[in-house]
Amino acid sequence: MSTANVDLTDEMGHDDHGHHEQSFVSKYIFSTDHKTIAKQFLISGIIWAIIGGLLSVVFRLQLGFPNMDMAWLRPFLGEWINIDAATGMGKLDTEFYLALVTMHGTIMVFFVLTAGLSGTFSNFLIPLQIGARDMASGFMNMLSYWFFFLSSVIMFASFFISTGPASGSWVIYPPLSALPQSMSGAGLGMTLWLVAMALFIVSTLLGGINYIATIINLRTDGMSFTKMPLTIWAFFLTAIIGLLSFPVLLSAALLLILDRSFGTSFFLSEIYIGGEALPNMGGSPILFQHLFWFLGHPEVYIVLLPSLGITSEIIATNARKPIFGYRAMIGSMMGIAILSFVVWAHHMFVTGMNPFAGSIFMLLTLIIAVPSAIKAFNYITTLWKGNIIFTPAMMFSIGLVSFFISGGVTGIFLGNAALDIQLHDTYFVTAHFHLVMGSAAFFGMIAGVYHWFPKMFGRMMDRKLGYIHFWTSFIGIYLIFFPMHYIGIAGFPRRYYSFTNFDAFSTFTDLNAFISIAAIATFVAQLIFVFNFFYSIFKGRRATQNPWNSTTLEWTTPIEPGHGNWPGPIPKVYRWPYDLSKPGAKEDFIPQNVPFAETPESNLPHEQELAGLEGKEDNTIKVD
Amino acid sequence: MVTDLHIKEVPQKQLGINPKKFILWLFMVSIVMVFAALTSGFIVRQAEGNWIIYELPSQLWISTAILFASSLTAHWALKSAQKNNSLQTKLGLWVTLGLGLVFLSTQLWVWEILVQHDVYLVGNPGGSFLYVLMGVHAFHLISGLIYLMIMLVKSYRANEVSEIQFKLSLSTTYWHFLDGLWIYLYVFLIIYH
Numbered sequence: 123m124s125t126a127n128v129d130l131t132d133e134m135g136h137d138d139h140g141h142h143e144q145s146f147v148s149k150y151i152f153s154t155d156h157k158t159i160a161k162q163f164l165i166s167g168i169i170w171a172i173i174g175g176l177l178s179v180v181f182r183l184q185l186g187f188p189n190m191d192m193a194w195l196r197p198f199l200g201e202w203i204n205i206d207a208a209t210g211m212g213k214l215d216t217e218f219y220l221a222l223v224t225m226h227g228t229i230m231v232f233f234v235l236t237a238g239l240s241g242t243f244s245n246f247l248i249p250l251q252i253g254a255r256d257m258a259s260g261f262m263n264m265l266s267y268w269f270f271f272l273s274s275v276i277m278f279a280s281f282f283i284s285t286g287p288a289s290g291s292w293v294i295y296p297p298l299s300a301l302p303q304s305m306s307g308a309g310l311g312m313t314l315w316l317v318a319m320a321l322f323i324v325s326t327l328l329g330g331i332n333y334i335a336t337i338i339n340l341r342t343d344g345m346s347f348t349k350m351p352l353t354i355w356a357f358f359l360t361a362i363i364g365l366l367s368f369p370v371l372l373s374a375a376l377l378l379i380l381d382r383s384f385g386t387s388f389f390l391s392e393i394y395i396g397g398e399a400l401p402n403m404g405g406s407p408i409l410f411q412h413l414f415w416f417l418g419h420p421e422v423y424i425v426l427l428p429s430l431g432i433t434s435e436i437i438a439t440n441a442r443k444p445i446f447g448y449r450a451m452i453g454s455m456m457g458i459a460i461l462s463f464v465v466w467a468h469h470m471f472v473t474g475m476n477p478f479a480g481s482i483f484m485l486l487t488l489i490i491a492v493p494s495a496i497k498a499f500n501y502i503t504t505l506w507k508g509n510i511i512f513t514p515a516m517m518f519s520i521g522l523v524s525f526f527i528s529g530g531v532t533g534i535f536l537g538n539a540a541l542d543i544q545l546h547d548t549y550f551v552t553a554h555f556h557l558v559m560g561s562a563a564f565f566g567m568i569a570g571v572y573h574w575f576p577k578m579f580g581r582m583m584d585r586k587l588g589y590i591h592f593w594t595s596f597i598g599i600y601l602i603f604f605p606m607h608y609i610g611i612a613g614f615p616r617r618y619y620s621f622t623n624f625d626a627f628s629t630f631t632d633l634n635a636f637i638s639i640a641a642i643a644t645f646v647a648q649l650i651f652v653f654n655f656f657y658s659i660f661k662g663r664r665a666t667q668n669p670w671n672s673t674t675l676e677w678t679t680p681i682e683p684g685h686g687n688w689p690g691p692i693p694k695v696y697r698w699p700y701d702l703s704k705p706g707a708k709e710d711f712i713p714q715n716v717p718f719a720e721t722p723e724s725n726l727p728h729e730q731e732l733a734g735l736e737g738k739e740d741n742t743i744k745v746d
Numbered sequence: 747m748v749t750d751l752h753i754k755e756v757p758q759k760q761l762g763i764n765p766k767k768f769i770l771w772l773f774m775v776s777i778v779m780v781f782a783a784l785t786s787g788f789i790v791r792q793a794e795g796n797w798i799i800y801e802l803p804s805q806l807w808i809s810t811a812i813l814f815a816s817s818l819t820a821h822w823a824l825k826s827a828q829k830n831n832s833l834q835t836k837l838g839l840w841v842t843l844g845l846g847l848v849f850l851s852t853q854l855w856v857w858e859i860l861v862q863h864d865v866y867l868v869g870n871p872g873g874s875f876l877y878v879l880m881g882v883h884a885f886h887l888i889s890g891l892i893y894l895m896i897m898l899v900k901s902y903r904a905n906e907v908s909e910i911q912f913k914l915s916l917s918t919t920y921w922h923f924l925d926g927l928w929i930y931l932y933v934f935l936i937i938y939h
Binding site for chain 2: 258259262327330331332334335336338339340341342343344345346365366367368369370372373374376377380384385386387388403404405406409412413416694695696717718719732733734
């Protein structure tokens, strides 16, 4: 008894998260609680996703219906819709079209799938799943969100300036981005883009440093690296990739800012603009591409890995089977993480690089297919003969696997330098990365929301709406991106305002219209999710403590965990997170905090030994 | 009750170094990546030719020596704090701070000499890179100086100077890192300029 008391006071002594009333501001706005910060990131991410989606709807209207009268958009877009004086027809401004494409890419890649995804789930799940009271530094965590918020405000503000937001595409290649006089979107809009991204990088680094420090240092007793859920492994590797690659983008941005505002020539050389020679000599625009893609390629995995981790967890839980190849999953994620740093130049096959260097990068790129295939096979083998429960989260996870495979296959085509020369900068590339990176990562994020919603808000999301959301999104996404491959193979380039100027592409008019209709329908379907999300926060069915019968630690907290997550001592961990449908066990799941000694009926021989239950009499002294 | 069954099955404490120290190390990793990007950009750009060649001002030896000395005094301040010697700690911090400022002014002096030799920020990237490397390092050094100033204020406020030894150890680690970073940059410049 006394031992128990000592334990309790010890825990309380360490815990300065005692119950105290907080003001509204410190509880919901400038909060240092990882759960609140996660929700802030999630809701910001949802808002950005709606904005990013709306932008794509506008440029899909242009691409699908080039003769359409867009005068009705004038109340929203104002001067960006040019009214033809003779016919009275409204046309989308050509430069604004480029701004739409640029902002759609920037918002989706960085603000939704980096901040919205990692920011939400790393923040929410890391302390809950490793058994920690909070992040290593709650203050840095709060700063991370508010830097992101400031960055968001600046990026959003760039929509409301007369020259429009940045329009040199999300990869901001110089010289277009380095010369304010090159196009209207390269002026103030580009400056705001760079400032916003610099703040965004600071936010990502603050967050990422915190995730790594928390995972390494604050794991509960027994939570060794080989007992960590795959979600945590994925967030861990994602944060490491971000820590190593985002500073490189910061350097590139710094040099670009110097070129833009201080007259240096890092990326500029021998340029005539408007018939006038610029003084800049000796710069190299290819250097920028190297620096950008050294971040840009790892960024693909920063976006994808968290979703793969979330999917591993959801598929195992809902197939009621241990994940197939737990260590192979960790190994392949590590392999992907390492390889992601040595393949950047496959984005640059057509920059006139040395063909020998090209073949090296091609080889390295194709090697990534190996760990990716291991992951895909492991998902399928986990599902194989599983006792599958089709929750909405599970549907979205399986959808992710589907996109990951069908988008990954075209990655093998594009990784080949010889094929890439034909396909480079066509809609084939757009189709490829929207499936494998965009849609797959997005599905992982949505799956995570459906799965952990009960833990976030103590209520369940509506299942039926979830199914409708899944089927419309899943079918819709294939209807959008599958036909795009054909347009790409035919050679139609990305980022072109109008394809009707070329006879060769006029046969694709119907297909483009079809894609646009599918895109708009898919966008509308997302509003079902938005409704379901906000409705369920207030009116959803009350959740039970462990609604999915899952094994990980977050489900041992109260239904709505307070400050400090566990009211009593932090649970200790005895087993790996995938003891699902263990032969002989009473139930089909055994949580991680259940000692082997309590489950003699299902222990394997070595676990029996761990528990001291080898049948040796001296080990099984009973104490009353 | 079967409590004793648990005897053999004790979950192990997991590795844990101080999270604050760990955060500092990760922060330094991100700074290393900034400079890794800049210096590898330097090499890649240089390999393309059209690159001005100039003598590195010999005054850089002076600034390097000053920064190295400041690293030693920072270490002395930390050791004194561990021995709870308040006077030596404060003196060490003041000297470190002073040497840091002298280093920065020496770097400015180097820039003046570069300008006299017609090497400018604007112009051939061969010159621009030198300014950027020195400038970004100086920016980080200023952050280190602010950190040391905070420590100096804390050393005056603390009842016992040994109370702040952990925080002081973080700031001196950062200072040593900035010193090491500069030595890396200088060696890099000597080899590649």
